[in-house]
Structures are given as structure tokens and as C-alpha cells.
Amino acid sequence: xxxxxxxxDIQKETxxxxxxxxxxxxxxxxxxxKLITRNVDSFYGDLHALKDVSMDFPVNSVTAFIxxxxxxxxxxxxxxxxxxxxxxxxxxEGEILLDNVDIYNERINIxxxxxxxxxxxxxxxxxxxxxFENVAYGLRIQGExxxxxxxxxxxxxxKQVALWDEVRDxxxxxxxxxxxxxxxxxxxxxxxxxxxKVILMDEPTSALDPISTSRIENLIFELRExxxxxxxxxxxxxxxxxxxxTAFFYLGELIEQGRTHDIFTNPKHKRTENYITGRFG
Amino acid sequence: MxxxxxxxxxxxxxxxxxxxxxxxxxxxxxxxxxxxxxDGLSRIDWNFLTGLPSRRPEKAGIFTAxxxxxxxxxxxxxxxxxxxxxAGVYLEEYSKKDRLSKILEINISNLAGxxxxxxxxxxxxxxxxxLKLGPSVLAGSLTLALLILPIIIVSTRESVKAVPxxxxxxxxxxxxxKWQTIxxxxxxxxxxxxxxxxxxALSRAVxxxxxxxxxxALAYVPFAPKTPMDDFSILPIQIFNWISRPQHGFIINAAAxxxxxxxxxxxxNGIAIYLRNRWQKKIQW
Numbered sequence: 001x002x003x004x005x006x007x008x009d010i011q012k013e014t015x016x017x018x019x020x021x022x023x024x025x026x027x028x029x030x031x032x033x034k035l036i037t038r039n040v041d042s043f044y045g046d047l048h049a050l051k052d053v054s055m056d057f058p059v060n061s062v063t064a065f066i067x068x069x070x071x072x073x074x075x076x077x078x079x080x081x082x083x084x085x086x087x088x089x090x091x092x093e094g095e096i097l098l099d100n101v102d103i104y105n106e107r108i109n110i111x112x113x114x115x116x117x118x119x120x121x122x123x124x125x126x127x128x129x130x131x132f133e134n135v136a137y138g139l140r141i142q143g144e145x146x147x148x149x150x151x152x153x154x155x156x157x158x159k160q161v162a163l164w165d166e167v168r169d170x171x172x173x174x175x176x177x178x179x180x181x182x183x184x185x186x187x188x189x190x191x192x193x194x195x196x197k198v199i200l201m202d203e204p205t206s207a208l209d210p211i212s213t214s215r216i217e218n219l220i221f222e223l224r225e226x227x228x229x230x231x232x233x234x235x236x237x238x239x240x241x242x243x244x245x246t247a248f249f250y251l252g253e254l255i256e257q258g259r260t261h262d263i264f265t266n267p268k269h270k271r272t273e274n275y276i277t278g279r280f281g
Numbered sequence: 282m283x284x285x286x287x288x289x290x291x292x293x294x295x296x297x298x299x300x301x302x303x304x305x306x307x308x309x310x311x312x313x314x315x316x317x318x319x320d321g322l323s324r325i326d327w328n329f330l331t332g333l334p335s336r337r338p339e340k341a342g343i344f345t346a347x348x349x350x351x352x353x354x355x356x357x358x359x360x361x362x363x364x365x366x367x368a369g370v371y372l373e374e375y376s377k378k379d380r381l382s383k384i385l386e387i388n389i390s391n392l393a394g395x396x397x398x399x400x401x402x403x404x405x406x407x408x409x410x411x412l413k414l415g416p417s418v419l420a421g422s423l424t425l426a427l428l429i430l431p432i433i434i435v436s437t438r439e440s441v442k443a444v445p446x447x448x449x450x451x452x453x454x455x456x457x458x459k460w461q462t463i464x465x466x467x468x469x470x471x472x473x474x475x476x477x478x479x480x481x482a483l484s485r486a487v488x489x490x491x492x493x494x495x496x497x498a499l500a501y502v503p504f505a506p507k508t509p510m511d512d513f514s515i516l517p518i519q520i521f522n523w524i525s526r527p528q529h530g531f532i533i534n535a536a537a538x539x540x541x542x543x544x545x546x547x548x549x550n551g552i553a554i555y556l557r558n559r560w561q562k563k564i565q566w
Contacts, residue, residue, distance in 0.1 A: 083454060114456035121454075125447040128470055138455045141465065190455065 034059040034198055034228040035080060040094035042075055044087065049075050053094075053254045055247055057198075062220060062229045064239035064260065067249035068280065073232045076249070077200050080230070081117040082110055098198070115142070118191035122203040124183035126175035126190075131158075131167050134175045134186050138194035157189040161219055181212025188219065199223065201231040205238070217242050236276060240264055248272045314543070321536025329537060333503050334519070338530025343538050346519035348505035349418070349498070350487060350545070353515060356422035357429070357486055362479055365430050369437025369475075374463055393431035400428040401492030409496055416497025419509040424496050425489060429482035436478025440471035473560020480553035484546050490517035516542045 035057035042050040050072045057063050065073040075084065082103065084090045096103050103113055115138065126134050133140075135154045144150065154171070158164040163185045167173070175186050184204060191199060201220070205213040220229060220242050233239050239246055240260060247257035248271075256263060256272045267273045274280055332342015376382045404424025414420040444467050452462040468475075493515055502514040516538055523535040 081454060083450070086453070111456040111458060114454055119454040121447065121450065123447065125445075125451045127448060127451065127466060137452075137457075137465070141455065141457045141461050187451070194455070 032058055034099065035230075036095070036097040036100070037079075038095040038097075040076070040079065040092065040096060042072075042079065042084070042093070043089075043091040045089040049252050050079075051252045055254060055257050057228055057230060058245070059228050060224060060226070061244040062224050062231060062242055063245040063247060064243035065230070065232045065247050065249060066234075066236060066239050067255075067275065069234075071249045072252040073249050074202055077202055077230060077232050078119075080198065080200055081114050081119055083119065085110075115194045116196055117198045117200060118194065118196035119200045120184070120187050120191060120202070120204045123207050124180055124187050126178075126183050126186045128174065128176055130172045131175050131178070131186060132171040135190045135193050137190055142194070153193050154189075157193040160192050160223070161185040161189045162215070163189060179212070181208050181215060184208060184212065184216060185219070188216070192223075196227065198228045198230065201229065203232055203234060206234060213238075236264075248275060250275070317536050317539050317543075320533055321538075321540050324533050324537035325540065329534075330541075334514075338526075338528050338534055341523075341531070341534055343516065343519060343534075343541060345502050345505050346514045346516045346538070347541065349502070349513035350515045350542075352418050352506045352509075352513060353422050353425065353493075354483060354487055356418060356509060357425045358479070358483055360422060361426040361429050361433055361482070364426070365433030365479070365482075366437050366475055368430075369434045370441055370463060370468070372434070373438045373441040374459070374467065389431050389434055393435060397428055397489050398491040398495060400424055401495030403427065404492060404496045414510070416499070416512055417510045418506045418513045421493045421496050421498055421513065421515075422509070424492050425486045428489065428492060429486050432482040432485070433479055436482070437471070437475050440474030440478065441467055443474065444470045473557050476560075477553045477557045480549050480556070484549040484553075487545060487549070488517055488542065490515070490521055494518060516545075 033056040037056070038054050040050055040053045041048065053072075053076060065077065067073055078084045079092060079096055080098070080103070084092070092104060098113070098116065102108075127137060129137075132150075132154055135157050136150045139150055139153060155164060155168075158167065163182060166182065167178075175183060178186065184207075188199075188204075204220075205216050208216070217238060220231065223229060224244070231239075231243065243260045245258065246260040246263045248255045248263065248267075248269075250271055256267060256269050263272065264276060267276060329342050330347070331344050332340065333344055334346075335341040372382065372385065376385075401424060404420060404427065408414045408420040408423045409416060412420075414423075448466055448470065449462055452466045453459075457465065497512075498514050498518055499512060502512055504511075506513045520535050520538045520542065523531040523538065526532075
């Protein structure tokens with residue numbers, strides 16, 4: 001497939017302008033990759049959770065992580081916004097670059113990183129505050145207090161997640177009084193409100209009913225045009241529906257990665273094929 | 282008799298015993314309150330509430346004692362609330378969970394059980410004597426603040442611990458610092474439990490006589506405190522003083538004062554329950 005890349009997202013080191021997105025072939029194309037990981041190993045104390053993972057994430061695409069439980073997908077995902085830092089005994093080796101900047105560098109501003117890389121969790125976790133305050137939270141903690149600005153941003157974000165019409169009359173309502181699917185959309189809206197570059201989603205629909213799931217899948221499909229999305233999912237059909245690229249993990253190793261269509265129709269490794277055809281899960 | 286019938290019998294016996302145990306305490310309390318009301322209710326009038334102590338029971342009023350109690354109540358709250366809540370938040374959110382912190386935790390729980398008169402002795406020496414505050418409202422409030430600090434710290438820790446990790450995760454993932462997460466998420470979410478703990482701790486402080494007697498609160502103080510450095514008296518001490526007098530009129534006065542003290546205590550508990558209910562409605566995990 002041929003896309004026109006967004007030149008604004010490309011960093012200074014490129015010396016050629018690319019007008020077309022090339023076929024993903026695993027090489028380091030730093031000018032069109034939002035995220036790059038090289039030889040990443042991670043450890044929980046002595047437990048070697050991720051083994052030598054290297055992969056790239058093209059800008060404005062959806063990449064799905066699939067694989068059985070406990071194989072490191074969520075651990076890998078949480079490396080991108082450094083949420084693993086809070087875990088005692090956690091250690092990371094290797095390189096992770098966002099826009100060609102090493103995010104594990106000591107001088108990185110972690111708060112800024114987390115604005116650039118947003119996260120949506122498996123179980124919807126809106127704050128016990130009003131819908132408005134939920135979506136405005138990211139802006140408030142940056143010091144933004146201008147009422148008009150906040151109102152505009154909140155409205156824009158809620159429109160992006162197709163929730164605006166449902167809640168516009170009562171933004172002061174407690175977010176916890178919404179349904180599960182609506183709560184998850186509020187969580188996505190609050191992430192969008194700070195204009196991230198990357199959105200990480202850890203099984204975002206596994207706790208939701210089928211109708212909410214399909215609404216959020218449509219949302220992810222649309223969001224792809226403006227953001228780079230990485231999604232962990234246990235639902236192979238979901239991965240097939242909404243992702244451009246898929247990476248299969250098994251016991252901490254990246255077994256195979258590539259275009260979703262190729263992975264699902266023509267997997268190169270036996271293990272991948274076994275997982276996809278359901279021989280193990 | 283079959284096993285099943287035996288079990289059902291035990292079930293019923295247990296629930297009856299439980300009921301009796303519950304109602305025994307309740308009935309005794311109601312008896313006591315009824316008795317006090319019978320003796321003292323008629324004595325309460327505007328003169329009683331605004332009157333100063335006197336040697337004549339008909340003239341004696343609780344104004345100075347009540348004002349002393351209110352002064353001490355507010356000052357103790359102002360001291361104990363920030364220190365107790367701050368310590369609780371620090372211990373729960375910031376301090377590393379190593380052996381030292383475990384020892385600290387045990388020590389604080391123990392302090393909650395130390396007899397209040399010990400706090401009185403401590404307050405006398407440190408606040409009244411060393412810091413030269415004398416038998417003042419300030420010295421008394423500091424002493425009571427120390428007394429209820431462990432209770433507030435423990436209940437704050439419990440409330441903060443109850444805030445789900447998922448909320449904190451969401452806050453951190455949005456780029457909030459630890460302090461922002463505590464200020465904007467953890468504290469507001471735990472405030473119901475924290476306030477309940479503070480109010481219950483204060484309602485205990487309101488009834489304490491022994492530590493304040495040791496610090497030097499007097500039974501005969503002909504004026505209400507105007508500054509924190511003034512001498513003072515409090516309701517429990519006034520009640521105790523009146524009960525020791527021979528004239529029957531003072532017994533009536535004591536009963537009336539007890540009603541006032543109980544009213545204050547019940548009102549505080551009522552506020553605590555109201556706040557807890559309101560908060561629980563707001564925050565349904």
C-alpha cells in the first residue's frame with residue numbers, strides 16, 4: 001500500500017524526503033518510524049521477561065501484539081511510556097527511540113514522555129470525577145487553566161471518540177456513572193486531549209461488550225490517521241480487523257512480525273501458525 | 282436429632298444471642314441517657330448556657346467550660362489534621378517499605394493505645410513547662426493533638442491505601458508527577474475516610490479530662506478564653522467538679538452538662554457518618 005507520509009513527524013536526521021511509505025521489511029527506516037526498538041531485554045529481578053526484541057513502528061499505523069498470556073506483550077508495551085519504572089527490581093537493556101530520541105536517557109523528562117505517549121488500560125479507569133475533569137486532567141496538570149481553552153479541547157476530544165453527543169448535556173456527571181464502553185471512550189478522550197504522538201492500548205476492549213468493542217475498534221481505525229497506535233490484544237480477529245502490522249510474541253521472544261495480512265495468511269514460523277490456527281493459546 | 286436440625290437450632294441460638302448482646306449494650310445506653318435527660322433536661326436554658334461558674338448551683342452556668350471545649354476542639358483539629366494527614370500520606374505513599382517503616386508502623390499503632398494520662402504528663406512537661414506555655418488552651422490542644430495523632434495517622438493510611446492502583450496508574454500514565462497524583466487524585470478520593478477518622482478522633486478528644494487536668498485546666502475559671510494562651514476549663518472537668526459537690530443542685534447541673542457534652546459528641550459522629558455516606562456515593566469503585 002502506498003501512503004503519503006506526514007512530513008511534520010519526521011525528524012531532523014533524514015536527508016531524503018520520502019513521499020511514499022515503503023513496504024515494511026524490518027530495516028531501520030528511522031524517518032518513517034515513530035518508534036524504534038533495538039535489542040531490548042527486560043528483567044523482573046532474575047526473571048528474563050523480554051529477550052532481544054527489535055522492531056520498528058511506522059508512523060500513523062496500528063501495530064498489534066499477539067501471543068499467549070504471560071509472554072511479555074504488556075511488559076513490552078509498558079516500556080514505551082516507562083510505566084515499568086514503578087516496579088521494584090525492573091531492569092531494561094537496549095534501545096528504545098521515539099522520534100529518534102532514546103527515551104531511557106537519564107535526561108529525558110518522563111512527564112513529557114507520557115504526554116507524547118498515552119496509554120489506555122484494559123479495565124476502564126476513569127477518575128472519580130466529572131466527565132469534563134477527566135478529559136481536562138492532562139491539560140490541568142500541565143498548568144493549563146484557561147476555561148475556554150479547556151472547554152474547546154474537551155469538546156474536541158469527546159467528539160473524536162464519538163461521545164460528545166451522548167454526554168454534552170451533562171459534562172459534570174461523574175464519569176463512573178457511565179457504561180463500561182462509555183468509560184473506556186472517556187479514557188481514550190482524556191489521552192487524546194493532550195495531543196499525544198503514540199497511543200498504547202493494553203487489551204482495551206477485553207472488558208467490554210461486543211457492541212462497545214466494535215465502536216472502539218472503529219475509533220482505533222480512524223485514529224490511525226493522526227496517531228501511531230500499538231495495541232495488545234488476545235483477540236486474534238480483532239488484530240486481523242484493525243491492525244496494519246502484527247507482532248507475535250512467545251515466552252518473551254519476538255517470534256515473527258510483519259504486515260497483518262501476511263502474518264495471518266502466510267506465517268513464516270510454525271509457532272506463529274500454530275497460535276493463529278488455535279493449536280495453542 | 283438429625284444433624285441438620287441441630288445445625289438449624291445452633292443457627293437460631295446464635296442469632297438470638299447476637300441480638301441480645303447488641304440490645305443489651307443499647308438498652309443500657311438508652312437507660313443511662315433517659316436517666317440523664319430526666320435529671321438534667323429541664324435545667325438547660327439560656328442562663329445555663331451563658332452563665333459563669335458559681336458557688337450557688339442555681340446561678341452556675343457552663344459558658345466558660347463550653348467555650349473552653351470549643352476552643353480546644355478547634356485548636357486541636359487545626360494542629361492534628363495537617364500533621365496527622367501529612368504523616369499518613371507520607372508513610373503510605375513516599376516512605377520505602379523496609380524494616381524501619383514496619384517498626385514505625387507498629388510504634389504508631391501502639392501509641393494509639395497509650396493511656397491518655399501519659400499524654401497529659403508529656404504535655405505538662407514539654408508544653409506547659411519546657412516551652413513555657415503554662416496551663417493554656419494552646420498547651421492543652423497540643424497535648425490532645427498528640428493524643429489523637431496516631432488515630433488520625435492510622436485511619437489516613439487506611440483510606441489512602443484503599444485508593445485503587447488503577448487510578449494512580451492512569452494519573453501517572455497521563456504525565457502527572459507523584460505529588461500531582463496525590464494532590465489531584467489520591468487525597469480527594471480518600472478524603473471521606475480521612476475526614477471520618479479525624480472527626481471520630483476529635484470526638485474522643487472532646488471527652489478527655491485526665492490529660493487536661495494534668496496540664497492544668499482548672500475547674501473554676503470565671504472567663505472564657507480569648508487567646509490561645511489563656512487559662513481554660515472544659516466540659517468534662519466541669520462535670521467532674523460538679524459531681525463532687527454535695528449540693529443536689531450541682532448534680533442536676535452535672536446532668537445538664539452531660540447532655541450538652543453528649544449532644545456535641547453525637548453531632549460530631551453524625552457529621553462523620555454523613556460525610557462518609559456522601560463520599561461513598563461519589564466514589565463507587
